[in-house]
Amino acid sequence: MTKFVKKDQLNSSWYEIDATNAVVGRLATVVSKIIRGKNKTTYTPHMDHGDFVVVKNIEQAKFTGKKFQEKKYYRHTGHPGGIKVATPEKLYEKKPGETLKLAVKRMLPGGVLGRKQLTKLKIYSGNDHPHSAQNPQVIELEKLNSKNLVRN
Numbered sequence: 001m002t003k004f005v006k007k008d009q010l011n012s013s014w015y016e017i018d019a020t021n022a023v024v025g026r027l028a029t030v031v032s033k034i035i036r037g038k039n040k041t042t043y044t045p046h047m048d049h050g051d052f053v054v055v056k057n058i059e060q061a062k063f064t065g066k067k068f069q070e071k072k073y074y075r076h077t078g079h080p081g082g083i084k085v086a087t088p089e090k091l092y093e094k095k096p097g098e099t100l101k102l103a104v105k106r107m108l109p110g111g112v113l114g115r116k117q118l119t120k121l122k123i124y125s126g127n128d129h130p131h132s133a134q135n136p137q138v139i140e141l142e143k144l145n146s147k148n149l150v151r152n
Contacts, residue, residue: 002042004046005049007047010047010049010084012049012050012051012052013042013051013052013137014051014052014053014131014134014135014136014137015034015051015052015053015054015136015137015139016053016054016055016056016129016131016136016137016138016139016140017030017031017053017054017055017056017138017139017141018056018057018138018141019055019056019057019058019060019061019100020057020061021060021061021062022059022061022062023061023062023063024061024063024088024099024100024103024143025063025064025066025103026060026099026141027055027061027100027141028103028104028107029107030139031053031055031100031104031121032104032107032108034044034050034051034053034076035049035051035053035104035108035117035118035120035121036049036050036108036117037049037050037133038050039051040097041136046110046113048113048116048117050120051120051132052120052121052122052131052136053120053121053122053123054124054129054131054136055100055121055122055123055124056124056126056127056128056129057125057126057127058096058097058100058123058124058125059092059096059125059126061099061100063088067088068087068088068089069087069088069089070087071087071088072085072086072087073085073086073087073088073091073099074101096125097123097124097125100123101118101121101123104118104121105118
């Protein structure tokens with residue numbers, strides 16, 4: 001018999017990841033699994049029981065190859081001819097964490113559940129963040145996977 005977790009039995013943890021020299025796409029896969037709750041044995045696809053993730057030093061995250069200059073992010077304003085194109089290089093000037101947020105957003109389910117789960121991602125430039133009172137557990141990206149998640 002399958003046992004399902006009820007809403008009152010959910011508990012969320014906090015995790016902290018240092019994005020220094022981390023590859024954005026690989027960092028996004030780790031973050032999206034934690035936010036969705038896929039790292040827990042009680043994972044249920046239709047419920048939000050993921051954990052909070054604080055990513056710091058996002059301005060030091062890297063892209064592999066020529067993606068930093070050549071990758072394109074498209075959006076539409078809703079008006080005729082309103083297609084807008086941006087590269088990670090341009091996004092980093094205004095909002096350094098936007099590239100990671102977009103990568104994680106595209107790994108989450110669409111709809112209400114995905115939008116709710118995306119609010120559990122907190123991205124900060126620099127080493128300081130206002131969530132130290134939650135005592136986040138530090139995740140070392142190098143030790144997380146047998147593959148190297150950090151580009152040399």
